[in-house]
Amino acid sequence: MRSVLVSGADSPTGERLVRTLLGDSRVDRVLAVVRGKVERSPLMASDRLRIVGVDLASARRAHELLFGPARDMAIDVVVHLGHLTPPGEEGERAHAQSVESVRSIIELSERHPTIRRLVLRSDAAVYQVQRDLPVLIGEDHPLNMAGTAPQYVRDRVEADVTACVRMGLSPLQIVVLRMAEILGPGTGSQLFDYLGSPVCLRPAGYDPMLNLLTQDDAVAALQRAIHSEAQGVFNIPGADTLPLTACIASWGRLSIPVPGVWMTPLYRWRRLVTGHDFRYGMNRRRFHYSGVLDGTRARQVLGYVSAHPVDWPSPVWDREPR
Amino acid sequence: MAFPPALARALARMGLPEAERERLAALHYHDAGHGYDLFGMHPDFVAFGEALVSPLYQRYFRVRSCGAHHIPSVGPAVLAANHSGNLPIDGMMIWADVLRQTDPPRVARPIADHFVPSLPWVGTLFARTGMVGGSRGNARALLESGNLLLIFPEGVPGITKGWSKRYQLQHFRVGHAELAIRHRAPIVPVAVIGAEEQYPELFSSKRLGALFGIERVNVPATPIPLPVRYHIHYGPPIRVDEELRPSDADDPAVVAGVAARVQEAVAALITAGLAARKGVFL
Numbered sequence: 001m002r003s004v005l006v007s008g009a010d011s012p013t014g015e016r017l018v019r020t021l022l023g024d025s026r027v028d029r030v031l032a033v034v035r036g037k038v039e040r041s042p043l044m045a046s047d048r049l050r051i052v053g054v055d056l057a058s059a060r061r062a063h064e065l066l067f068g069p070a071r072d073m074a075i076d077v078v079v080h081l082g083h084l085t086p087p088g089e090e091g092e093r094a095h096a097q098s099v100e101s102v103r104s105i106i107e108l109s110e111r112h113p114t115i116r117r118l119v120l121r122s123d124a125a126v127y128q129v130q131r132d133l134p135v136l137i138g139e140d141h142p143l144n145m146a147g148t149a150p151q152y153v154r155d156r157v158e159a160d161v162t163a164c165v166r167m168g169l170s171p172l173q174i175v176v177l178r179m180a181e182i183l184g185p186g187t188g189s190q191l192f193d194y195l196g197s198p199v200c201l202r203p204a205g206y207d208p209m210l211n212l213l214t215q216d217d218a219v220a221a222l223q224r225a226i227h228s229e230a231q232g233v234f235n236i237p238g239a240d241t242l243p244l245t246a247c248i249a250s251w252g253r254l255s256i257p258v259p260g261v262w263m264t265p266l267y268r269w270r271r272l273v274t275g276h277d278f279r280y281g282m283n284r285r286r287f288h289y290s291g292v293l294d295g296t297r298a299r300q301v302l303g304y305v306s307a308h309p310v311d312w313p314s315p316v317w318d319r320e321p322r
Numbered sequence: 323m324a325f326p327p328a329l330a331r332a333l334a335r336m337g338l339p340e341a342e343r344e345r346l347a348a349l350h351y352h353d354a355g356h357g358y359d360l361f362g363m364h365p366d367f368v369a370f371g372e373a374l375v376s377p378l379y380q381r382y383f384r385v386r387s388c389g390a391h392h393i394p395s396v397g398p399a400v401l402a403a404n405h406s407g408n409l410p411i412d413g414m415m416i417w418a419d420v421l422r423q424t425d426p427p428r429v430a431r432p433i434a435d436h437f438v439p440s441l442p443w444v445g446t447l448f449a450r451t452g453m454v455g456g457s458r459g460n461a462r463a464l465l466e467s468g469n470l471l472l473i474f475p476e477g478v479p480g481i482t483k484g485w486s487k488r489y490q491l492q493h494f495r496v497g498h499a500e501l502a503i504r505h506r507a508p509i510v511p512v513a514v515i516g517a518e519e520q521y522p523e524l525f526s527s528k529r530l531g532a533l534f535g536i537e538r539v540n541v542p543a544t545p546i547p548l549p550v551r552y553h554i555h556y557g558p559p560i561r562v563d564e565e566l567r568p569s570d571a572d573d574p575a576v577v578a579g580v581a582a583r584v585q586e587a588v589a590a591l592i593t594a595g596l597a598a599r600k601g602v603f604l
Contacts, residue, residue, distance in 0.1 A: 132436035134459025135361050141459070205442020207324035209362045241354035243362060245324045250356075257324065289439065290449070292360050294463070309355065 001028040004226055005070050005115075007056055007105075008081030010034035010041055012186045013121070017079065017219050018043055026227060029073050033065065033082060056082045057096040059104040066108045070115065077117045077226050080105055083159055084121065086188045087152040088277045098155035102162050110170050117173040119225045121218075122160040124180050124211075124235075125153050129291040135209065136294045139178070139233045150282050164233060173231040177221055180213040180238045180293050183310055187215075193278040195251045201266055202287060204257035207245050209290035213238030216308035224302040232301070237293035239306040244287065250312040263287075324446060327357060330370035337373025346372070348426040352467055361431075361460070367450035368421070368429055375418045378411070382549055383516065385415055388595075389556035390423035392510050398465040399559070400502045401430055401472045402584045403512035404491055404592060405480030408540050410434075411547060412481075412517040416472055417452070419554050430472040431464050437535045458497070465505035473498040475581065478536045484526060485540075488518035489596065491589055499562070499580035504571035508559035509584055513591030515555070519602050520547035550602050555591045560584060 004021055008014040009032035021027045030049045034041050038053045045051050050073065054065045070078075083101045085094045102120065109115040128142040143157050160176055167174045183192050191210070194200060213236065221236040248255040258266070267280040280287070298304040334343065346369050354360045379385050393399065403416060413432045420430040429452040439445040439455040454460040464471055474480055475494040483492055502509045521542035530539040562580055570576045 131440040131455060132457060134457045134463065135454065136459060136463040138459065202324075203442075205324075205446065207362075207446045209358065209360065239355055241360055242356040242358060243324070245326075246356055246358075249326070255324075290362060292354075 002026060002077050002226060003029045003031070003073055003075045003114075005031040005033060005075045005078045006081065007033040007079070008035070008084060009043065009051070010036055011081055011084065012184060013182065013215055013218050013222075014081045015043060016215050017081070017222050018049065020219050020223060021226075022046075022049060024223065031069055031073050031075055035082060056101040056105070057093065059100065062101060062104045063108055066105070066112055066115070071113060074114045076114055077119065078105060078109055078115055079119045079121070079222055079226060081121050084188060085152070085155070086277065087150070087190060087279065087282060090151045094151065095155055099158045099162065102159040106163060106166055106170065106172065106174070109172050110166075115172070117175070117226075118163070119175045119177065119222060120159070120163045121222070122163075122176050122178045123156060124178055124291070124293055126157045126160050126178060127291065129285045129289050131289050135290040135292055137235065137291055138294045139235055139297055150279070152282065167231060173229070175225045175228070175231050176233045177225055177236050177298075178233065178293070179218055179221070179236040180211045182215060182218055183212045184215055190278050190283055191247070193276050194283070195248065195253055196276055196278075197270070197274075198253060200248045200253045200255050201258045201263060202244055202248070202255055203260035203263055206260075206288045207243045208286060208288060209241060209243055209292055210247055210286070211237045211292045212240040212247070212310055213306070214308045214310055217306045220307070221298065221302070221304045224304050228302050230301045232297075234298040234302060234304070235293040235295050236298055236304065237295040237306055239309040241292055250315045252314040260288075327364050327366035330364070330366040330450075334366065334369035334373045337376060338369060342372070343369060345425070346421075346427055349429065350426060351429065360463070361454050362446075362449040363429065363431075363452045364450050367447070368452065371447070371451035372418060372421055375414050379415060379418045379422075383411075383415060383552040385419055385552040385554060387419050387423055387554050390419065392556040392558055393420060393424055393428070393470070394508060394510075394559070395424065395426070395428070396468070398468050398505055398507035399470050400465075400498050400507050400509045401470065401512050401556075402475050402498050402509050402588065403472065404514055404588050405474035405476045406483065406488065406514070407517035407547070408481060408521040408523070408542055409547070410481060411520065412514045412552075413472065413474070415517075415552050416512060416514065416554060420470070420472075428470050431469050432472040433461055435478055435536070458501070461497075461501050462505065465501060465507050471498075471501075471507075475584065482526075482531070482536065482538050482540055485523040489592055491585055491592070494581050494585040496577045496581040499584060500571045500577045503562050503566050503577065503580060504568045506563035506568060508561050508563050509580070510559045511557040511584055511587035511591055513555045513557070513588050513595050515553040515592065515595040515599055516550040516602070517552065519550050522548070548603075551599070551604060553595050553599055555595045557587050557591050560587060
């Protein structure tokens with residue numbers, strides 16, 4: 001039986017994970033950590049679920065959480081989702097949330113009396129995508145260490161590496177799940193935001209392959225990581241691998257190719273006018289070059305296989321008979 | 323070339339006879355879920371690609387194929403060919419020839435230089451028809467899933483070597499040999515006769531080459547390639563899959579030895595092919 005702490009339980013993935021764990025007979029108790037107020041959480045506390053509101057950007061609050069409620073509940077697995085900030089959040093506060101919370105949770109968990117396993121959700125944004133790198137991205141694929149990368153990416157890489165460097169050295173079992181982009185609201189998905197417009201501009205002449213994950217598959221992967229004894233880095237791809245144009249069409253949007261140099265100013269203008277968050281500069285490379293996560297290791301070690309495709313509003317191209 | 327498969331299918335219908343389209347329906351590939359494989363290949367675009375290339379293959383270059391029975395019908399394999407002609411028309415002709423000569427049809431997956439996937443439209447069309455960028459990871463993934471790779475071990479120096487060096491093989495890189503040994507894939511030597519004469523060179527420009535990230539570009543004397551006749555010769559496979567262990571791929575001497583054998587085999591096919599042909603245009 002596991003007792004699991006889920007940070008970021010107020011995110012769509014976190015909330016769904018908590019509900020799944022409550023229905024999992026192998027899980028004894030769940031400690032759900034939300035960033036905001038507990039009363040706003042749609043989760044209902046019970047004898048198996050305790051909900052606490054903690055700002056994990058503060059190392060002091062993290063300490064009080066782990067050596068307070070988590071110790072009392074004999075938590076043995078921590079699933080850290082609470083470090084994921086939206087791409088638009090920048091500055092010291094976002095860095096503390098994204099990176100320092102990971103650092104402090106690892107440090108605290110290593111000397112914790114009951115915690116023995118940490119599952120960290122990372123994402124595919126940590127990988128470098130460029131023309132001379134493989135389309136199929138394995139766990140040893142180069143990370144995006146460019147100093148010019150947006151803070152959102154740099155923080156994710158730093159958080160990921162912070163966990164990776166402790167693997168094998170730490171008494172903790174550390175699992176890092178690098179997930180494909182989850183196409184859904186509240187997930188920080190740039191593509192979801194991009195598809196929010198009826199017309200989607202794309203760089204003319206390019207149609208890269210994308211891989212997309214669903215909440216159901218993300219939760220299934222997290223659940224497997226919780227119950228496994230394995231540690232390491234695992235790519236978590238989704239069931240949908242398709243070109244950008246097929247993605248746009250299947251979402252019921254109109255795709256218009258424009259010269260690549262127009263993309264940044266047009267989408268900057270869109271952000272200013274409509275309040276959308278999609279930043280072309282953050283996505284420029286993957287709008288040119290294909291990058292698809294290779295889930296072989298997750299399949300072989302964790303037994304994870306993507307089984308829940310995206311529920312496309314208008315899947316037009318893939319259903320026609322040949 | 324970002325148009326839907328349905329349009330590619332319609333265009334293929336206009337350019338290919340029904341029997342060929344039915345034959346292509348038996349094309350085996352790994353559908354990643356939306357009709358495309360992980361690298362972006364789609365069977366409707368393969369048919370469209372064949373429809374595009376067919377007039378060149380049949381009427382313009384009048385390709386003659388010899389020894390295609392050496393291409394394994396299933397499993398991973400590497401086609402290693404000489405490279406020439408300023409534009410990769412030789413790659414297109416081998417791609418079309420393999421598609422036509424194998425039954426059930428197989429798609430030769432050309433491994434292209436890094437700059438090719440970054441070319442707008444062209445890179446996308448090539449990806450839809452099976453080309454992948456030249457990274458070790460791409461080649462490894464394709465061989466692991468049982469694909470047939472088309473590699474030009476001479477690389478860009480082969481295609482840009484110029485008129486005066488025609489039919490002189492440039493230095494063979496060893497990557498193809500290492501991949502074949504490690505993934506237990508036989509290597510089929512391939513010689514293309516004819517491509518070397520398709521574009522007589524006017525001059526060579528390093529400055530133009532820099533635009534594409536390559537050493538040089540040869541500016542041809544003719545605006546379109548000459549209607550030379552292509553002869554594609556396939557040799558008996560070099561069975562590194564039977565002769566060597568995957569761990570031998572870590573031995574540089576073994577890998578270099580296999581690459582040298584492949585180069586010799588391609589050179590022998592070129593010599594035989596040149597002796598057998600009656601003329602550049604015949």
